[in-house]
Ligand SMILES: NC(=O)C1=CN([C@@H]2O[C@H](COP(=O)(O)OP(=O)(O)OC[C@H]3O[C@@H](n4cnc5c(N)ncnc54)[C@H](OP(=O)(O)O)[C@@H]3O)[C@@H](O)[C@H]2O)C=CC1
């Protein structure tokens with residue numbers, strides 16, 4: 211047998227939504243994957259918590275490890291796939307142990323890579339092993355490969371993504387069906403989109419993990435959660451979805467990484483996106499990423515961002531790359547050359563803004579509002595007033611011309627101090643991507 215014909219023996223830790231998907235693809239596409247990778251991908255061992263659970267796939271011929279870290283030490287395992295989740299605990303222990311032994315490691319775990327990416331990449335590069343995580347960002351979309359390989363000729367200036375299927379699914383159904391937040395979240399959990407702790411999804415942490423990874427690949431900085439300002443979608447009210455539509459926008463939770471003069475800004479926030487923009491068309495559990503780069507211009511990537519088949523598709527694509535012997539540094543440049551990301555103050559953010567106020571319905575209110583904006587040098591782009599807000603008073607909704615976040619925060623403080631303002635103002639950024 212030629213060296214190339216030797217099978218690649220795989221151990222999979224975690225047999226939940228994604229793990230079972232990987233088992234199914236390996237079983238369904240054995241010949242196709244062997245032809246593409248130049249070696250058969252042979253699943254030999256698995257690990258999960260409950261050995262007796264029926265997972266709808268045949269595991270009877272496979273070795274079982276109660277402790278997932280034992281997969282790394284097995285002589286019959288060449289490559290370990292980690293589909294447990296969590297930034298630390300067994301996932302991290304397994305990653306370290308696998309790479310220390312010079313074996314390649316494939317994962318869908320964005321928390322692990324966002325928190326320990328540099329350490330693990332350093333270890334992989336020292337040991338000549340491969341560390342792959344295509345499934346960790348945007349599920350089935352090959353965005354890691356695109357940034358690391360397809361766009362390698364370019365300096366990247368910005369990356370904007372809808373990176374969390376759960377949030378996009380919730381926002382879509384709130385808009386289309388007028389359903390309350392909680393009811394839709396339960397559906398996202400049933401479909402298998404949501405994280406084990408769904409607050410990671412709705413509070414923007416999952417998007418932040420993915421943004422940290424994309425920023426690292428795009429800008430050559432080490433993945434760094436410490437510099438990321440994070441806002442989720444809990445505060446988005448149906449009324450904001452309606453006003454956004456009236457103004458020609460749709461609300462999306464975005465992960466944003468962009469090159470600014472002072473460094474790379476990385477943030478997560480719900481934003482108003484113009485209805486004609488590609489990101490506004492992305493509905494349900496679908497993810498999308500828009501990359502701006504100097505020579506190629508704008509490129510757009512879209513596809514299923516979560517769920518069994520799409521996520522497992524990306525995991526198995528990484529296994530094919532390992533079989534092919536595809537190498538190169540994990541984040542596109544050697545781990546030792548990754549720069550430390552600089553914190554960019556949120557107040558430096560420049561852009562246009564949406565503000566919703568609930569105010570008393572009486573003469574002089576609009577004058578107070580416009581005076582507060584004027585004092586902070588914030589110029590109004592559009593202004594709406596609608597009758598009878600829930601809870602009394604009326605809603606006043608405005609968008610601004612370009613300004614900075616320091617001026618917006620100062621304006622919001624002035625609004626909060628006005629007698630006519632009945633509740634804390636809602637502020638959302640507008641992103642023209
Ligand atoms: N679901 C999705 O759409 C996506 C998920 N991901 C990522 O993929 C990873 C897996 O997600 P998902 O499949 O949804 O998760 P699940 O919760 O469905 O599955 C997790 C699996 O890990 C096993 N497990 C948990 N703790 C241990 C442990 N200590 N030792 C051994 N096995 C353990 C569980 O075992 P048991 O079944 O016995 O309880 C289960 O099989 C996560 O990192 C997630 O963020 C990435 C993209 C999309």
Ligand SMILES: N[C@@H](CCO)C(=O)O
Nearest residue numbers: 374375376403405516
């Ligand atoms: N919980 C994540 C899974 C995919 O990473 C989501 O909803 O997008």
